[in-house]
Amino acid sequence: MKNFTTFKTESYMGAFLLLIMGAFMVGFFILAIKSFDSDVEMINIGNAKIKTVSDSEKSMMSIWASRRDVNIPEGESFYQYLLKNYPSKPWVNE
Numbered sequence: 783m784k785n786f787t788t789f790k791t792e793s794y795m796g797a798f799l800l801l802i803m804g805a806f807m808v809g810f811f812i813l814a815i816k817s818f819d820s821d822v823e824m825i826n827i828g829n830a831k832i833k834t835v836s837d838s839e840k841s842m843m844s845i846w847a848s849r850r851d852v853n854i855p856e857g858e859s860f861y862q863y864l865l866k867n868y869p870s871k872p873w874v875n876e
Contacts, residue, residue, distance in 0.1 A: 835861055839874075846873035 835843075843864050846852075854863050864873075 835865075842873045 840861065843861060847854075847860075847864060852864070854860050
């Protein structure tokens, strides 16, 4: 048997809990998408080409360049210089 004095209270609490859970899930998905976007950096090379470089590839590039004593010209980006002058990506093969 239902208690009609608490029926509205229970339905309001249920709707409120569903609203809170939905807001949490939407916020979680937004944060996950923003986090994914920050993991990949876009580098503009040449005319309209866009190259994505992951953090692991950046570390391989840095190690390779330090072992080879690669000199980067003033005013040029480290990663853009390596990608432009070494298109075969020799840091991947080591």
